[in-house]
Amino acid sequence: MKLLVFAGSTRQNSWNRKLAKVVASLGQSAGAQVTHLELSDFDVPMYNADLESGGTPADVMRLKQIGYEHPAWIICTPEYNAGYPALLKNMLDWISSPVKADLLWRDDLRSTRGKVVGVLSASPGALGGQRAQSHLVPLLLNLQCWVAPKNYALGRAGEAFEADGQLASPVAKANIQAVIEQVLWAAERLH
Numbered sequence: 001m002k003l004l005v006f007a008g009s010t011r012q013n014s015w016n017r018k019l020a021k022v023v024a025s026l027g028q029s030a031g032a033q034v035t036h037l038e039l040s041d042f043d044v045p046m047y048n049a050d051l052e053s054g055g056t057p058a059d060v061m062r063l064k065q066i067g068y069e070h071p072a073w074i075i076c077t078p079e080y081n082a083g084y085p086a087l088l089k090n091m092l093d094w095i096s097s098p099v100k101a102d103l104l105w106r107d108d109l110r111s112t113r114g115k116v117v118g119v120l121s122a123s124p125g126a127l128g129g130q131r132a133q134s135h136l137v138p139l140l141l142n143l144q145c146w147v148a149p150k151n152y153a154l155g156r157a158g159e160a161f162e163a164d165g166q167l168a169s170p171v172a173k174a175n176i177q178a179v180i181e182q183v184l185w186a187a188e189r190l191h
C-alpha cells in the first residue's frame with residue numbers, strides 16, 4: 001500500500017514534522033510503501049484565482065499527482081488558534097482546484113477523492129491540537145476523503161520526543177501505530 005505522509009508545518013524544529021518522521025518509519029515497519037513529503041520542498045503561492053488563470057503552478061501539479069498516486073494518507077497538523085494552519089489549507093485548496101484546460105485535472109477531486117486519511121496532530125499544549133483536527137476533518141470530507149475514525153493528538157509535544165526523534169511514550173507510539181494500521185487496513189479494502 002502506498003502511504004503519503006506529511007506535516008502542515010515547515011518550521012525547522014516542528015513537532016509535527018518530527019511526528020511525520022515517526023509515522024513514516026512506523027508506516028514502513030507496517031509494510032507500507034511510504035512517501036514522506038516536506039511541504040517546504042514545494043513552491044506553492046497563496047491561492048489566488050487570478051494567478052491560477054495564468055496557469056496552475058508546476059509544484060501544485062506535482063502535489064496533485066503525488067496525492068493521486070497514494071490511496072492512503074496521514075496528515076500531521078499543527079494547531080493555530082484552535083484551527084489548522086493556512087499552509088495546510090492553502091495546499092489542500094490548490095490541489096482541489098480544477099485545471100480547466102486539462103482533460104484529467106479538470107476533475108477537481110482527482111487527487112483527493114476516495115483517499116483514506118488518518119489525522120494526527122502535535123502541540124506543546126495539553127490538548128495536542130485536537131481542535132485543529134476537528135476543523136480539518138470536515139474539509140477532508142468535502143474533498144471526498146474517507147477519514148479514519150481513529151486519530152491521535154500528541155500533547156505536551158515539547159517533552160514527547162527523545163533526542164534521536166523517537167517517541168518517549170510507548171502509549172503515544174501505540175496510539176499512532178493504531179491510526180496507521182487502520183488507515184492501511186481501510187485503504188487495502190477500498191482500493
Ligand SMILES: Cc1cc2nc3c(=O)[nH]c(=O)nc-3n(C[C@H](O)[C@H](O)[C@H](O)COP(=O)(O)O)c2cc1C
Nearest residue numbers: 009011014015016017078079080081082123124125
Ligand atoms: C498564531 C498561533 C496560534 C496558535 N494557537 C494554538 C492553539 O490554538 N492551540 C495550541 O495547542 N497551540 C497553538 N499554537 C502553538 C503551536 O501549537 C506551536 O507553535 C507548534 O509548535 C506549531 O506546530 P509545529 O511545531 O509543528 O510547527 C499557536 C501558535 C501560533 C503561531
